[in-house]
Amino acid sequence: MSFEKFKLDEKILAGVVAAGYRKPTPIQAQSIPPIMAEKDIMGLAQTGTGKTAAFVLPILQRLMQGQRGPIRALIIAPTRELSEQTYESILQLGRKTGLCSTTIYGGVSISNQINRLRSRVDIISACPGRLLDHIGRGTIDLSSVEVLVLDEADHMFDMGFLPDVRRIVKHLPAKRQTLLFSATMPSEIRSLADDLLRDPIHIQIGDSAPVMTVSHTFYPVQTEQKTALLKDILEKTDTQSVLVFTRTKSRAKSLAEQLNRIGHKVTSLHGNLTQQKRKQSLDGFRDGRYEVMIATDIAARGIDVTRISHVINYDMPATADAYTHRIGRTGRAMKTGDAFTFITGQDAELLRSLKKLLGEKLQYQNVEGLTVSPSVYDSMGTRTAQLMRPNNSRKLFSSRAPLSRRPNQRSFKDADRMSWSPRAPQAA
Numbered sequence: 001m002s003f004e005k006f007k008l009d010e011k012i013l014a015g016v017v018a019a020g021y022r023k024p025t026p027i028q029a030q031s032i033p034p035i036m037a038e039k040d041i042m043g044l045a046q047t048g049t050g051k052t053a054a055f056v057l058p059i060l061q062r063l064m065q066g067q068r069g070p071i072r073a074l075i076i077a078p079t080r081e082l083s084e085q086t087y088e089s090i091l092q093l094g095r096k097t098g099l100c101s102t103t104i105y106g107g108v109s110i111s112n113q114i115n116r117l118r119s120r121v122d123i124i125s126a127c128p129g130r131l132l133d134h135i136g137r138g139t140i141d142l143s144s145v146e147v148l149v150l151d152e153a154d155h156m157f158d159m160g161f162l163p164d165v166r167r168i169v170k171h172l173p174a175k176r177q178t179l180l181f182s183a184t185m186p187s188e189i190r191s192l193a194d195d196l197l198r199d200p201i202h203i204q205i206g207d208s209a210p211v212m213t214v215s216h217t218f219y220p221v222q223t224e225q226k227t228a229l230l231k232d233i234l235e236k237t238d239t240q241s242v243l244v245f246t247r248t249k250s251r252a253k254s255l256a257e258q259l260n261r262i263g264h265k266v267t268s269l270h271g272n273l274t275q276q277k278r279k280q281s282l283d284g285f286r287d288g289r290y291e292v293m294i295a296t297d298i299a300a301r302g303i304d305v306t307r308i309s310h311v312i313n314y315d316m317p318a319t320a321d322a323y324t325h326r327i328g329r330t331g332r333a334m335k336t337g338d339a340f341t342f343i344t345g346q347d348a349e350l351l352r353s354l355k356k357l358l359g360e361k362l363q364y365q366n367v368e369g370l371t372v373s374p375s376v377y378d379s380m381g382t383r384t385a386q387l388m389r390p391n392n393s394r395k396l397f398s399s400r401a402p403l404s405r406r407p408n409q410r411s412f413k414d415a416d417r418m419s420w421s422p423r424a425p426q427a428a
Protein backbone atom coordinates (compact mmCIF):
# COMPACT_ATOMS: atom_id res chain seq x y z
CA MET A 1 0.00 0.00 0.00
CA SER A 2 1.21 3.50 -0.74
CA PHE A 3 0.23 6.93 0.56
CA GLU A 4 -1.32 7.78 -2.84
CA LYS A 5 -4.21 5.42 -2.01
CA PHE A 6 -5.47 7.82 0.64
CA LYS A 7 -6.07 10.49 -1.99
CA LEU A 8 -4.39 13.14 0.10
CA ASP A 9 -3.90 16.57 -1.35
CA GLU A 10 -0.70 16.85 -3.41
CA LYS A 11 0.68 19.43 -1.02
CA ILE A 12 0.32 16.97 1.84
CA LEU A 13 1.85 14.14 -0.20
CA ALA A 14 4.83 16.43 -0.80
CA GLY A 15 5.26 16.59 2.99
CA VAL A 16 5.06 12.79 3.24
CA VAL A 17 7.79 12.45 0.61
CA ALA A 18 9.93 15.08 2.35
CA ALA A 19 9.56 13.16 5.63
CA GLY A 20 10.89 10.07 3.83
CA TYR A 21 7.81 7.93 4.45
CA ARG A 22 7.40 5.40 1.66
CA LYS A 23 4.70 3.09 2.98
CA PRO A 24 2.04 3.72 5.60
CA THR A 25 2.66 1.93 8.90
CA PRO A 26 -0.14 -0.46 10.01
CA ILE A 27 -1.79 2.16 12.23
CA GLN A 28 -1.69 4.66 9.38
CA ALA A 29 -3.17 2.14 6.95
CA GLN A 30 -5.99 1.38 9.38
CA SER A 31 -6.70 4.82 10.80
CA ILE A 32 -6.28 7.28 7.94
CA PRO A 33 -9.34 6.16 5.91
CA PRO A 34 -11.84 6.28 8.83
CA ILE A 35 -10.37 9.55 10.14
CA MET A 36 -10.75 11.02 6.65
CA ALA A 37 -14.35 9.80 6.70
CA GLU A 38 -14.74 11.93 9.86
CA LYS A 39 -15.30 8.97 12.20
CA ASP A 40 -14.29 8.99 15.84
CA ILE A 41 -11.37 6.69 16.61
CA MET A 42 -10.22 4.80 19.65
CA GLY A 43 -6.67 3.77 18.80
CA LEU A 44 -4.79 1.32 20.99
CA ALA A 45 -1.30 1.62 19.67
CA GLN A 46 2.16 1.16 21.02
CA THR A 47 4.53 4.05 20.94
CA GLY A 48 6.67 4.33 17.85
CA THR A 49 4.03 2.97 15.50
CA GLY A 50 3.62 6.15 13.47
CA LYS A 51 0.41 7.26 15.16
CA THR A 52 1.27 10.97 14.97
CA ALA A 53 1.17 10.99 11.18
CA ALA A 54 -1.92 8.76 11.35
CA PHE A 55 -3.88 11.68 12.78
CA VAL A 56 -1.86 14.62 11.42
CA LEU A 57 -2.31 13.69 7.74
CA PRO A 58 -6.14 13.48 7.82
CA ILE A 59 -6.29 16.69 9.89
CA LEU A 60 -4.22 18.50 7.28
CA GLN A 61 -6.46 17.09 4.56
CA ARG A 62 -9.62 18.25 6.32
CA LEU A 63 -8.27 21.73 7.01
CA MET A 64 -7.16 22.28 3.42
CA GLN A 65 -10.83 22.95 2.75
CA GLY A 66 -12.79 25.60 4.57
CA GLN A 67 -11.96 28.72 6.45
CA ARG A 68 -8.42 29.56 7.49
CA GLY A 69 -7.86 31.28 10.79
CA PRO A 70 -10.01 29.92 13.55
CA ILE A 71 -8.48 27.05 15.49
CA ARG A 72 -10.04 24.01 13.84
CA ALA A 73 -7.89 21.19 15.24
CA LEU A 74 -6.68 20.70 18.81
CA ILE A 75 -4.22 18.01 19.86
CA ILE A 76 -3.76 17.47 23.58
CA ALA A 77 -0.75 15.54 24.85
CA PRO A 78 0.68 14.93 28.32
CA THR A 79 4.14 16.45 27.99
CA ARG A 80 5.81 19.48 26.48
CA GLU A 81 8.16 17.26 24.53
CA LEU A 82 5.32 15.33 22.97
CA SER A 83 3.44 18.52 22.12
CA GLU A 84 6.58 19.90 20.55
CA GLN A 85 7.13 16.70 18.53
CA THR A 86 3.58 16.70 17.25
CA TYR A 87 3.97 20.34 16.29
CA GLU A 88 7.17 19.49 14.42
CA SER A 89 5.36 16.67 12.58
CA ILE A 90 2.63 19.13 11.57
CA LEU A 91 5.27 21.57 10.33
CA GLN A 92 7.08 18.86 8.39
CA LEU A 93 4.08 17.12 6.85
CA GLY A 94 2.15 20.33 6.31
CA ARG A 95 4.99 22.51 5.09
CA LYS A 96 3.39 23.10 1.66
CA THR A 97 -0.18 23.45 2.87
CA GLY A 98 -0.05 27.00 4.19
CA LEU A 99 -1.80 25.86 7.37
CA CYS A 100 -0.55 27.51 10.55
CA SER A 101 0.06 25.75 13.83
CA THR A 102 1.54 26.44 17.23
CA THR A 103 2.25 24.79 20.56
CA ILE A 104 0.91 25.68 23.97
CA TYR A 105 2.63 24.37 27.09
CA GLY A 106 3.91 25.58 30.43
CA GLY A 107 7.43 26.43 31.51
CA VAL A 108 7.82 29.10 28.82
CA SER A 109 6.57 32.67 28.47
CA ILE A 110 2.80 32.91 28.24
CA SER A 111 2.90 36.35 26.60
CA ASN A 112 4.66 34.98 23.51
CA GLN A 113 1.92 32.38 23.25
CA ILE A 114 -0.76 35.06 23.65
CA ASN A 115 0.82 37.06 20.83
CA ARG A 116 0.99 33.98 18.66
CA LEU A 117 -2.68 33.21 19.38
CA ARG A 118 -3.63 36.71 18.23
CA SER A 119 -2.40 35.84 14.76
CA ARG A 120 -3.84 33.18 12.48
CA VAL A 121 -3.61 29.64 13.87
CA ASP A 122 -5.36 26.59 12.40
CA ILE A 123 -3.93 23.78 14.53
CA ILE A 124 -2.87 23.75 18.19
CA SER A 125 -0.72 21.13 19.86
CA ALA A 126 -1.11 21.65 23.61
CA CYS A 127 -0.57 20.35 27.12
CA PRO A 128 -3.64 20.52 29.35
CA GLY A 129 -2.39 22.84 32.14
CA ARG A 130 -1.29 25.81 30.04
CA LEU A 131 -4.22 25.37 27.71
CA LEU A 132 -6.61 25.75 30.65
CA ASP A 133 -4.65 28.81 31.70
CA HIS A 134 -5.31 30.39 28.28
CA ILE A 135 -8.97 29.39 28.45
CA GLY A 136 -9.22 31.03 31.89
CA ARG A 137 -7.60 34.24 30.61
CA GLY A 138 -9.80 34.29 27.52
CA THR A 139 -6.74 34.31 25.27
CA ILE A 140 -7.79 31.31 23.19
CA ASP A 141 -10.98 30.65 21.28
CA LEU A 142 -11.77 26.97 20.83
CA SER A 143 -15.33 27.45 19.59
CA SER A 144 -14.43 26.45 16.03
CA VAL A 145 -12.58 23.22 16.84
CA GLU A 146 -13.70 20.45 14.49
CA VAL A 147 -11.17 17.76 15.45
CA LEU A 148 -9.93 16.93 18.94
CA VAL A 149 -7.05 14.48 19.42
CA LEU A 150 -6.21 13.08 22.84
CA ASP A 151 -2.75 11.60 22.44
CA GLU A 152 -1.14 9.22 24.94
CA ALA A 153 -4.33 9.34 26.96
CA ASP A 154 -3.04 6.79 29.46
CA HIS A 155 -0.10 9.07 30.28
CA MET A 156 -2.49 11.93 30.80
CA PHE A 157 -4.35 9.76 33.25
CA ASP A 158 -1.11 8.72 35.03
CA MET A 159 -0.16 12.35 35.36
CA GLY A 160 -3.52 13.34 36.80
CA PHE A 161 -4.63 15.37 33.75
CA LEU A 162 -7.98 13.72 33.08
CA PRO A 163 -10.02 16.27 35.10
CA ASP A 164 -8.24 19.05 33.12
CA VAL A 165 -9.04 17.29 29.87
CA ARG A 166 -12.71 17.04 30.80
CA ARG A 167 -12.71 20.75 31.69
CA ILE A 168 -11.14 21.66 28.33
CA VAL A 169 -13.64 19.56 26.41
CA LYS A 170 -16.49 21.69 27.85
CA HIS A 171 -15.08 24.61 25.83
CA LEU A 172 -15.24 22.73 22.53
CA PRO A 173 -18.21 22.38 20.22
CA ALA A 174 -20.21 19.23 20.97
CA LYS A 175 -20.30 18.47 17.27
CA ARG A 176 -16.75 17.49 16.50
CA GLN A 177 -14.59 14.54 15.57
CA THR A 178 -12.67 13.02 18.50
CA LEU A 179 -9.65 10.75 18.18
CA LEU A 180 -8.23 9.08 21.27
CA PHE A 181 -4.89 7.27 21.25
CA SER A 182 -3.48 5.29 24.11
CA ALA A 183 -0.83 2.60 24.46
CA THR A 184 -2.73 0.89 27.25
CA MET A 185 -6.39 0.93 28.19
CA PRO A 186 -6.98 1.35 31.94
CA SER A 187 -10.65 1.56 32.96
CA GLU A 188 -10.41 5.35 33.43
CA ILE A 189 -9.50 5.77 29.76
CA ARG A 190 -12.33 3.48 28.72
CA SER A 191 -14.78 5.61 30.64
CA LEU A 192 -13.31 8.83 29.19
CA ALA A 193 -13.71 7.29 25.74
CA ASP A 194 -17.31 6.29 26.53
CA ASP A 195 -18.05 9.90 27.47
CA LEU A 196 -16.25 11.65 24.63
CA LEU A 197 -16.34 9.40 21.57
CA ARG A 198 -19.35 8.83 19.37
CA ASP A 199 -19.67 5.39 17.85
CA PRO A 200 -15.90 5.08 17.56
CA ILE A 201 -13.99 2.79 15.25
CA HIS A 202 -11.66 0.67 17.38
CA ILE A 203 -8.18 0.24 16.04
CA GLN A 204 -5.63 -1.91 17.75
CA ILE A 205 -2.11 -2.38 16.56
CA GLY A 206 -0.57 -5.40 18.23
CA ASP A 207 -1.48 -5.56 21.88
CA SER A 208 -0.22 -3.42 24.67
CA ALA A 209 2.77 -5.71 25.21
CA PRO A 210 6.13 -4.12 24.55
CA VAL A 211 7.10 -3.98 20.93
CA MET A 212 8.20 -7.37 19.73
CA THR A 213 11.26 -6.02 18.04
CA VAL A 214 12.82 -5.30 21.45
CA SER A 215 14.84 -7.83 23.49
CA HIS A 216 14.34 -7.81 27.26
CA THR A 217 17.33 -8.55 29.46
CA PHE A 218 17.15 -8.43 33.25
CA TYR A 219 20.14 -8.01 35.56
CA PRO A 220 19.62 -9.06 39.17
CA VAL A 221 21.85 -6.65 41.08
CA GLN A 222 22.47 -5.23 44.54
CA THR A 223 21.44 -1.56 44.68
CA GLU A 224 24.99 -0.41 45.47
CA GLN A 225 26.33 -2.16 42.37
CA LYS A 226 23.95 -0.53 39.90
CA THR A 227 26.26 2.28 38.86
CA ALA A 228 29.22 -0.07 38.37
CA LEU A 229 26.99 -2.34 36.29
CA LEU A 230 25.80 0.56 34.17
CA LYS A 231 29.38 1.67 33.53
CA ASP A 232 30.33 -1.89 32.61
CA ILE A 233 27.45 -2.18 30.17
CA LEU A 234 28.23 1.17 28.54
CA GLU A 235 31.86 0.14 28.25
CA LYS A 236 31.29 -3.27 26.74
CA THR A 237 28.20 -2.97 24.61
CA ASP A 238 27.85 -1.75 21.06
CA THR A 239 25.36 1.01 21.47
CA GLN A 240 24.04 3.85 19.39
CA SER A 241 22.01 6.08 21.69
CA VAL A 242 21.20 4.91 25.19
CA LEU A 243 18.29 6.12 27.28
CA VAL A 244 18.65 5.34 31.00
CA PHE A 245 15.68 5.67 33.35
CA THR A 246 15.97 6.51 37.02
CA ARG A 247 13.20 6.88 39.55
CA THR A 248 14.19 10.31 40.86
CA LYS A 249 15.30 13.61 39.39
CA SER A 250 18.28 13.83 41.74
CA ARG A 251 19.51 10.40 40.71
CA ALA A 252 19.19 11.31 37.03
CA LYS A 253 21.30 14.39 37.66
CA SER A 254 23.98 12.72 39.76
CA LEU A 255 24.29 9.68 37.49
CA ALA A 256 24.76 11.95 34.48
CA GLU A 257 27.50 13.80 36.35
CA GLN A 258 29.26 10.58 37.31
CA LEU A 259 29.23 9.23 33.77
CA ASN A 260 30.41 12.54 32.32
CA ARG A 261 33.35 12.45 34.73
CA ILE A 262 34.56 9.15 33.28
CA GLY A 263 34.36 10.40 29.71
CA HIS A 264 30.90 9.47 28.45
CA LYS A 265 28.89 12.13 26.69
CA VAL A 266 25.81 12.23 28.85
CA THR A 267 22.88 14.54 29.39
CA SER A 268 19.87 14.34 31.64
CA LEU A 269 16.18 15.09 31.27
CA HIS A 270 14.03 15.62 34.32
CA GLY A 271 11.43 17.93 35.75
CA ASN A 272 13.89 20.14 37.66
CA LEU A 273 15.32 21.53 34.42
CA THR A 274 14.00 24.65 32.73
CA GLN A 275 12.15 24.10 29.50
CA GLN A 276 15.11 25.53 27.61
CA LYS A 277 17.52 23.05 29.26
CA ARG A 278 15.13 20.18 28.56
CA LYS A 279 15.05 21.15 24.93
CA GLN A 280 18.83 21.43 24.76
CA SER A 281 19.22 17.96 26.32
CA LEU A 282 16.73 16.39 23.98
CA ASP A 283 18.09 18.09 20.88
CA GLY A 284 21.65 17.08 21.81
CA PHE A 285 20.58 13.50 22.39
CA ARG A 286 18.63 13.44 19.16
CA ASP A 287 21.47 14.74 17.01
CA GLY A 288 24.07 12.43 18.63
CA ARG A 289 26.07 15.01 20.62
CA TYR A 290 25.17 12.99 23.71
CA GLU A 291 25.43 9.20 23.61
CA VAL A 292 23.46 8.70 26.78
CA MET A 293 20.48 10.45 28.27
CA ILE A 294 19.46 9.83 31.89
CA ALA A 295 15.80 10.59 32.36
CA THR A 296 12.89 10.25 34.72
CA ASP A 297 9.60 8.81 33.47
CA ILE A 298 7.71 12.06 33.33
CA ALA A 299 10.35 13.83 31.31
CA ALA A 300 10.87 11.04 28.83
CA ARG A 301 7.25 10.27 28.04
CA GLY A 302 6.48 10.17 24.38
CA ILE A 303 9.87 11.38 23.24
CA ASP A 304 10.64 10.33 19.71
CA VAL A 305 14.29 9.69 19.11
CA THR A 306 14.38 7.04 16.41
CA ARG A 307 17.99 6.08 16.92
CA ILE A 308 17.74 4.84 20.52
CA SER A 309 19.37 1.41 20.46
CA HIS A 310 19.14 0.67 24.18
CA VAL A 311 16.80 1.54 27.00
CA ILE A 312 18.27 0.80 30.41
CA ASN A 313 16.02 0.70 33.45
CA TYR A 314 18.54 1.66 36.12
CA ASP A 315 15.55 1.75 38.45
CA MET A 316 12.55 -0.42 37.75
CA PRO A 317 9.46 1.48 36.62
CA ALA A 318 6.47 1.59 38.95
CA THR A 319 4.17 -0.57 36.83
CA ALA A 320 4.21 -3.00 33.91
CA ASP A 321 2.51 -0.33 31.79
CA ALA A 322 5.30 2.10 32.60
CA TYR A 323 7.77 -0.59 31.49
CA THR A 324 5.92 -0.82 28.16
CA HIS A 325 6.17 2.93 27.70
CA ARG A 326 9.80 3.12 28.63
CA ILE A 327 10.94 0.37 26.34
CA GLY A 328 8.75 1.84 23.61
CA ARG A 329 11.43 4.55 23.35
CA THR A 330 13.54 1.99 21.51
CA GLY A 331 12.34 -0.26 18.71
CA ARG A 332 10.60 2.77 17.20
CA ALA A 333 9.29 2.69 13.65
CA MET A 334 9.82 -1.09 13.62
CA LYS A 335 13.54 -0.86 14.30
CA THR A 336 15.10 -3.34 16.69
CA GLY A 337 16.24 -2.37 20.16
CA ASP A 338 17.44 -3.78 23.47
CA ALA A 339 15.95 -3.15 26.88
CA PHE A 340 18.11 -3.83 29.94
CA THR A 341 16.53 -3.78 33.38
CA PHE A 342 18.28 -3.78 36.74
CA ILE A 343 16.26 -5.66 39.35
CA THR A 344 16.82 -5.55 43.09
CA GLY A 345 15.14 -7.18 46.06
CA GLN A 346 12.41 -4.51 46.09
CA ASP A 347 11.26 -5.35 42.59
CA ALA A 348 10.03 -8.92 43.12
CA GLU A 349 6.36 -8.06 42.73
CA LEU A 350 6.75 -6.14 39.49
CA LEU A 351 9.10 -8.82 38.23
CA ARG A 352 6.19 -11.27 38.50
CA SER A 353 3.97 -9.04 36.32
CA LEU A 354 6.73 -8.52 33.80
CA LYS A 355 7.32 -12.25 33.55
CA LYS A 356 3.67 -12.67 32.62
CA LEU A 357 3.89 -9.83 30.13
CA LEU A 358 7.13 -10.82 28.44
CA GLY A 359 7.05 -14.60 28.75
CA GLU A 360 9.99 -16.18 27.00
CA LYS A 361 11.29 -12.86 25.84
CA LEU A 362 12.51 -12.13 29.37
CA GLN A 363 16.13 -13.21 29.74
CA TYR A 364 18.34 -12.93 32.79
CA GLN A 365 21.91 -11.84 32.41
CA ASN A 366 24.84 -12.41 34.69
CA VAL A 367 27.89 -10.17 34.80
CA GLU A 368 30.72 -11.69 36.79
CA GLY A 369 31.26 -9.79 40.04
CA LEU A 370 28.40 -7.33 39.47
CA THR A 371 25.14 -9.26 39.42
CA VAL A 372 23.61 -11.80 41.77
CA SER A 373 21.68 -14.97 41.04
CA PRO A 374 18.12 -14.30 39.78
CA SER A 375 16.83 -16.78 42.37
CA VAL A 376 17.72 -14.25 45.07
CA TYR A 377 14.99 -11.91 43.86
CA ASP A 378 12.62 -14.29 42.21
CA SER A 379 10.15 -15.21 44.90
CA MET A 380 7.80 -17.09 42.63
CA GLY A 381 8.96 -20.37 44.04
CA THR A 382 9.64 -21.59 40.56
CA ARG A 383 12.59 -23.24 38.99
CA THR A 384 14.86 -20.27 38.89
CA ALA A 385 17.69 -21.92 40.80
CA GLN A 386 17.92 -24.63 38.21
CA LEU A 387 17.70 -22.12 35.44
CA MET A 388 21.05 -20.60 36.24
CA ARG A 389 22.97 -22.01 33.46
CA PRO A 390 24.77 -20.61 30.49
CA ASN A 391 22.94 -20.28 27.24
CA ASN A 392 25.73 -19.80 24.85
CA SER A 393 23.52 -19.94 21.81
CA ARG A 394 22.08 -16.57 22.57
CA LYS A 395 23.85 -13.46 21.50
CA LEU A 396 22.77 -11.09 24.17
CA PHE A 397 24.09 -7.84 23.01
CA SER A 398 23.28 -5.87 19.96
CA SER A 399 24.51 -7.34 16.76
CA ARG A 400 24.68 -3.88 15.29
CA ALA A 401 28.01 -2.96 13.84
CA PRO A 402 29.87 -0.58 16.15
CA LEU A 403 29.38 3.01 15.16
CA SER A 404 32.23 4.70 13.45
CA ARG A 405 32.08 7.54 15.96
CA ARG A 406 33.07 5.08 18.65
CA PRO A 407 35.54 2.95 16.72
CA ASN A 408 37.42 1.70 19.75
CA GLN A 409 34.42 0.52 21.59
CA ARG A 410 34.89 -3.07 22.60
CA SER A 411 32.23 -5.54 21.81
CA PHE A 412 30.76 -7.54 24.56
CA LYS A 413 32.83 -10.51 25.66
CA ASP A 414 30.77 -13.66 26.07
CA ALA A 415 33.36 -15.12 28.39
CA ASP A 416 32.46 -12.58 31.07
CA ARG A 417 28.79 -13.35 31.12
CA MET A 418 26.18 -16.03 31.24
CA SER A 419 22.51 -15.85 30.49
CA TRP A 420 19.43 -17.67 31.66
CA SER A 421 16.01 -18.03 30.29
CA PRO A 422 13.16 -18.19 32.79
CA ARG A 423 11.38 -20.68 30.57
CA ALA A 424 14.37 -22.85 29.76
CA PRO A 425 13.82 -26.56 30.20
CA GLN A 426 14.80 -28.02 33.55
CA ALA A 427 18.50 -28.50 33.97
CA ALA A 428 19.67 -31.86 32.79
Ligand code: AMP
Pocket residue numbers: 020021022023024025028047048049050051052053304306332333
Ligand atom coordinates in the same frame (compact mmCIF):
# COMPACT_ATOMS: atom_id res chain seq x y z
P1 AMP B 1 5.23 8.09 16.28
O1 AMP B 1 4.70 6.76 16.74
O2 AMP B 1 4.19 8.91 15.63
O3 AMP B 1 5.95 8.83 17.38
O4 AMP B 1 6.30 7.80 15.12
C1 AMP B 1 7.50 7.11 15.37
C2 AMP B 1 8.52 7.42 14.29
O5 AMP B 1 8.13 6.80 13.05
C3 AMP B 1 8.69 8.90 13.98
O6 AMP B 1 10.06 9.20 13.93
C4 AMP B 1 8.07 9.08 12.61
O7 AMP B 1 8.70 10.11 11.88
C5 AMP B 1 8.29 7.73 11.97
N1 AMP B 1 7.27 7.39 10.95
C6 AMP B 1 5.95 7.67 11.02
N2 AMP B 1 5.32 7.19 9.91
C7 AMP B 1 6.26 6.59 9.16
C8 AMP B 1 6.23 5.91 7.88
N3 AMP B 1 5.09 5.72 7.22
N4 AMP B 1 7.38 5.44 7.41
C9 AMP B 1 8.53 5.60 8.10
N5 AMP B 1 8.65 6.23 9.29
C10 AMP B 1 7.51 6.72 9.82
